[in-house]
Amino acid sequence: MGAVKPETIRVEYAEFHPRWYRPPVSVYWWLKQRQYLTFILRELSSVFVALFVVMTLFQLWALKKGPEAYAQFQQWLQSPLVIALSIIGLFFVVFHSITWFNLTPSAMPVRLGGKRLPAFLVAAPSYVAWAVVSAIVAWLVLR
Amino acid sequence: MVHLDLRHLGEKLINARLPFVRELCLKYQNVDPVKELIPVRPVVHYMMGGVSTDINGATPLAGLFAAGEVACVSINGANRLGSNSLPECLVFGARAGKAAALYASERPAPNGPLQALVLDERKRLESEFLHKSGGRQRIATIRGEMQATMEKSAGIYRERNLLEEGAGQLRELQERYRDIQLDDRSRTFNTELESALELGFMLDVAVSMIECALHRTESRGAHQRTDYPARDDGTFLAHSLVFRNSDGSSRVEYQPVTITRWPPGERVYGQARQEQQH
Amino acid sequence: MARQSNEAFFWVMFSAGGVVAALLIPVQLFLFAIAFPLGWLPAPSYEHLMALVRLPLVRIYLFVLCCLSLFHWAHRFRYTLYDGLQVKHLNEIIFTLCYGGAVIGTMVAAYLLWTIA
Amino acid sequence: MEMAETITLEIARYSPEQDTAPHFQSFEVPVHKEWVVLDALNHIKDREDGTLTYRWSCRMGICGSCGMMVNGEPKLTCATFLADYATKGSKIRVEPLRYFPVIRDLVTELGDFLGKLKKVKPWLIHPSQAPLSQGEFLQTPAQLERYKQFSMCINCTLCYAACPVFGLDPIFVGPAALALAQRYNMDSRDQGSGERIAVLAHPDGIWGCTFVGECTRVCPKHVDPAGAIQQYKLTAVFEWLKSFITPKGQDI
Numbered sequence: 001m002g003a004v005k006p007e008t009i010r011v012e013y014a015e016f017h018p019r020w021y022r023p024p025v026s027v028y029w030w031l032k033q034r035q036y037l038t039f040i041l042r043e044l045s046s047v048f049v050a051l052f053v054v055m056t057l058f059q060l061w062a063l064k065k066g067p068e069a070y071a072q073f074q075q076w077l078q079s080p081l082v083i084a085l086s087i088i089g090l091f092f093v094v095f096h097s098i099t100w101f102n103l104t105p106s107a108m109p110v111r112l113g114g115k116r117l118p119a120f121l122v123a124a125p126s127y128v129a130w131a132v133v134s135a136i137v138a139w140l141v142l143r
Numbered sequence: 144m145v146h147l148d149l150r151h152l153g154e155k156l157i158n159a160r161l162p163f164v165r166e167l168c169l170k171y172q173n174v175d176p177v178k179e180l181i182p183v184r185p186v187v188h189y190m191m192g193g194v195s196t197d198i199n200g201a202t203p204l205a206g207l208f209a210a211g212e213v214a215c216v217s218i219n220g221a222n223r224l225g226s227n228s229l230p231e232c233l234v235f236g237a238r239a240g241k242a243a244a245l246y247a248s249e250r251p252a253p254n255g256p257l258q259a260l261v262l263d264e265r266k267r268l269e270s271e272f273l274h275k276s277g278g279r280q281r282i283a284t285i286r287g288e289m290q291a292t293m294e295k296s297a298g299i300y301r302e303r304n305l306l307e308e309g310a311g312q313l314r315e316l317q318e319r320y321r322d323i324q325l326d327d328r329s330r331t332f333n334t335e336l337e338s339a340l341e342l343g344f345m346l347d348v349a350v351s352m353i354e355c356a357l358h359r360t361e362s363r364g365a366h367q368r369t370d371y372p373a374r375d376d377g378t379f380l381a382h383s384l385v386f387r388n389s390d391g392s393s394r395v396e397y398q399p400v401t402i403t404r405w406p407p408g409e410r411v412y413g414q415a416r417q418e419q420q421h
Numbered sequence: 422m423a424r425q426s427n428e429a430f431f432w433v434m435f436s437a438g439g440v441v442a443a444l445l446i447p448v449q450l451f452l453f454a455i456a457f458p459l460g461w462l463p464a465p466s467y468e469h470l471m472a473l474v475r476l477p478l479v480r481i482y483l484f485v486l487c488c489l490s491l492f493h494w495a496h497r498f499r500y501t502l503y504d505g506l507q508v509k510h511l512n513e514i515i516f517t518l519c520y521g522g523a524v525i526g527t528m529v530a531a532y533l534l535w536t537i538a
Numbered sequence: 539m540e541m542a543e544t545i546t547l548e549i550a551r552y553s554p555e556q557d558t559a560p561h562f563q564s565f566e567v568p569v570h571k572e573w574v575v576l577d578a579l580n581h582i583k584d585r586e587d588g589t590l591t592y593r594w595s596c597r598m599g600i601c602g603s604c605g606m607m608v609n610g611e612p613k614l615t616c617a618t619f620l621a622d623y624a625t626k627g628s629k630i631r632v633e634p635l636r637y638f639p640v641i642r643d644l645v646t647e648l649g650d651f652l653g654k655l656k657k658v659k660p661w662l663i664h665p666s667q668a669p670l671s672q673g674e675f676l677q678t679p680a681q682l683e684r685y686k687q688f689s690m691c692i693n694c695t696l697c698y699a700a701c702p703v704f705g706l707d708p709i710f711v712g713p714a715a716l717a718l719a720q721r722y723n724m725d726s727r728d729q730g731s732g733e734r735i736a737v738l739a740h741p742d743g744i745w746g747c748t749f750v751g752e753c754t755r756v757c758p759k760h761v762d763p764a765g766a767i768q769q770y771k772l773t774a775v776f777e778w779l780k781s782f783i784t785p786k787g788q789d790i
Contacts, residue, residue, distance in 0.1 A: 019648055020639035023703045024465045027507055033610070036702060039750045043501040044635045050494035052450050053526060055488045060483070063474060067467045078459040081535065086454035093450055097443040103749065107768030112678025126443075131435040134448035140473065141452055141465055170617050171598050173572045266766035283584030331554050335588040397684045428745040430772055431779035500748045504706055 045096035048089040101126040146180035153177070185299060189228065191365060195384060195398070200239025206246060210239035217382065255346045272336055278324035282338050285316055286321065286345070292316070293349055301356050302370045307418075317346050351393060355383040358395045363407075376407070431496050431520070440494025441486055471474075472483075480534045487530035495519035542624045545569050547578055549590065550633040554638050557662040560640065562631070569624040575632060576604050579644075592644040598780040600693030601759060606644050614758045635695055650702035651695055654711050657737050658719035663730025681726040688721035688765055688766055690759040697753035697763050710746045711737065712752035713722035713763030720766040723773070731773075739774035747771075 026032065029039040062073035076082060112129035149157060149164075154177045157165055161176075168174045168181055193215035200208040200216075216235050219227060253261075271340065296309025320343060327335035361375035364366050381397035389392055411419055473479050478530035500521040503509045544566050552560035565586060567578040576594055585591045592612040595601040597616045604615045608632050609623070623630050640644035668675075697713035704710045719738055723731045738744055747767045 020641055021552050021554070022559060022639050023636070025507075025637070025702075029702055029705065030505060035752055035755065036750070038734075040501065040505055043497050043748065046494040048462070049438075049490050050498075052446050053490050053494075053530075055454065056449075056483070056487060057526070057533060059530055060474070060530075060537060063449035063467070064533060064537045070467050070470075074458070074464065077454060081505060083455070083458060086458075090447065090450050090455060093442065093446045096439075097447055098444040100439050103751070104767075105510060105513065106754070106762065106765035108772065109765070109769065111684070114678075114683055116683070130444055135445045137445065137448045138452060142462065143469075167598070171574070172618050173621065281584065324588075329553060329555055329589070329642070332591050332645050333581075334591050335772070428741060429739070429775050432745065504683050504702060507706060509707060512700065
């Protein structure tokens with residue numbers, strides 16, 4: 001199956017159909033509107049998700065090497081630059097969680113008795129699950 | 144100006160029973176029926192009548208097909224029942240399209256003389272509209288006056304004096320129409336040219352409507368003559384057909400109505416309706 | 422339909438990763454990268470963490486978390502590059518870098534978790 | 539805030555015969571409480587400049603032809619009141635809908651969009667024609683509810699003007715067409731989802747959507763195209779998984 005060809009590419013110029021003006025899209029289009037910027041920030045949260053995994057992999061590597069290596073890793077985490085990055089990262093991953101949960105009702109509508117449930121009722125269980133899962137993880141680590 | 148007052152119903156009842164009325168008022172008129180009066184007036188909802196066609200969309204002029212609001216297939220007498228426009232579009236649009244394609248495929252391509260005619264018409268339109276200069280009448284002004292005239296003379300209630308007065312005003316507007324001012328010389332999406340051509344046609348239709356209304360000395364459906372309040376099936380159970388004479392004047396002829404299942408009846412309301420149904 | 426199948430697969434991985442990341446990463450990032458280094462909470466000992474990591478369930482959990490989160494990043498980042506930088510013509514390179522990165526990260530995670538105990 | 543008596547409209551003008559790029563022209567129009575931007579445009583065209591070119595028809599949010607950018611936001615100009623912008627000294631900037639080629643002034647080229655609509659087969663697909671004597675295809679209110687929201691689309695293309703994915707690469711099938719396809723997929727009387735999937739579940743179809751969500755925000759009819767697309771992504775995944783267990787040759 002071929003790609004969907006935009007009709008605008010095949011333009012026939014004729015007497016009654018002169019030049020169309022094609023407005024260019026700026027490279028900075030995502031700065032031109034608040035909603036676009038929010039969208040790009042939401043998408044960029046994935047970078048911090050990946051960085052978190054990288055950190056976790058380093059953590060596992062340090063654990064594997066032994067107590068000294070792990071102490072070094074802990075020290076590295078205490079350096080101001082890493083702390084600053086972590087705080088920014090936390091902001092982004094929380095932003096990811098909130099936007100993700102809020103978009104769920106729109107992607108997965110729940111119907112009961114032929115009526116669609118209001119969005120907050122579909123999103124609410126996600127937030128409850130978030131709290132419960134976070135508590136379990138914290139308990140396991142802090143125990 | 145006539146206003147509709149819903150304020151006594153209160154916000155709760157309006158929201159529960161008339162949500163769309165409120166939405167329409169708020170969204171397109173900036174009027175909140177909870178707190179304000181709603182301006183109301185009769186409007187033209189649909190063009191009853193039009194170019195006479197058969198059930199294939201063919202008009203009496205060979206090769207010309209019509210469908211939609213411009214056409215009058217007469218599926219329901221005077222052609223307006225709720226959602227008539229739907230079969231008009233779905234059924235008769237398709238039929239007219241097929242019939243027109245068949246007609247064209249069975250005939251040779253337009254010959255020299257015909258193409259010369261087309262070229263002449265194009266030249267006429269170019270000189271009278273596209274290259275026209277020095278006009279003084281604005282399209283919108285003439286259109287507005289035509290609307291006012293029709294509202295007054297050919298609205299729901301009609302009578303001889305008003306119709307004749309309207310006919311006179313339309314003749315004057317047609318005269319002024321020759322002097323319209325056109326700014327747009329472009330051949331690309333020229334909506335002004337379109338409006339100008341449309342206005343000429345609308346004036347023709349308006350004249351036809353008044354002509355028919357004057358001749359039809361009875362009351363029926365949307366045509367209520369206060370000077371002739373009764374329905375006269377003996378003379379007027381017929382479609383009015385307007386023709387243009389070669390001198391530019393028009394004449395009205397009648398085409399009998401074919402009654403199939405439902406003969407025309409009197410539309411009555413309330414107590415009278417209940418009695419009629421028994 | 423080959424391309425459709427790829428997209429469906431990557432989207433499933435992206436979505437699953439999105440859920441996992443949304444539920445789990447904030448608490449872990451907060452604890453390990455902020456609360457413990459800043460001394461807000463007593464950091465768990467090396468032994469405690471090793472004991473946790475020795476549990477097979479915890480290792481499976483960490484593997485799933487790493488793998489899905491990386492695929493989540495790969496998918497999102499790929500489209501962000503297309504749109505944000507208007508570099509859709511570099512499709513092949515971006516595609517390889519993003520999903521390739523996720524695959525390598527997943528392999529590293531598998532190796533570490535397999536050999537750690 | 540005090541409502542101004544007049545307001546300046548800065549209107550994008552583009553004449554393909556003379557211009558290589560659009561420019562803005564200012565017009566002063568009176569502000570009436572019930573006037574919308576479209577009324578102002580008609581006021582200008584009727585009295586000042588007959589060459590001003592734009593599309594409009596019904597004036598009540600049904601025909602979908604008067605969509606324009608009003609101060610950078612895609613809007614139906616028949617439902618955008620001057621009074622909402624008319625504080626002292628304010629201006630209203632009116633431009634053609636973003637991301638579309640411009641034919642003239644405020645008129646955009648729609649051929650590409652109409653082609654996309656057709657591509658998703660937005661009609662009821664039924665393998666066999668039932669005889670008239672069998673009556674209508676009935677539907678329960680619950681069945682209607684499943685797709686009703688997606689059926690409210692008036693093809694005004696505001697969602698395309700809001701969609702950066704379409705703006706960056708017009709090959710994207712886009713919000714309205716994808717939502718319309720979903721309107722028919724969800725209809726209990728339709729059996730055409732198998733015929734639509736090749737166009738929909740395609741890198742230029744649903745997979746191109748990054749859920750910016752702007753289409754849903756600007757939709758004047760609350761159609762929620764973004765939701766329709768995400769919902770279809772889930773369906774497409776199920777169809778993809780199903781293709782493993784159905785015998786070869788029965789490609790979805």
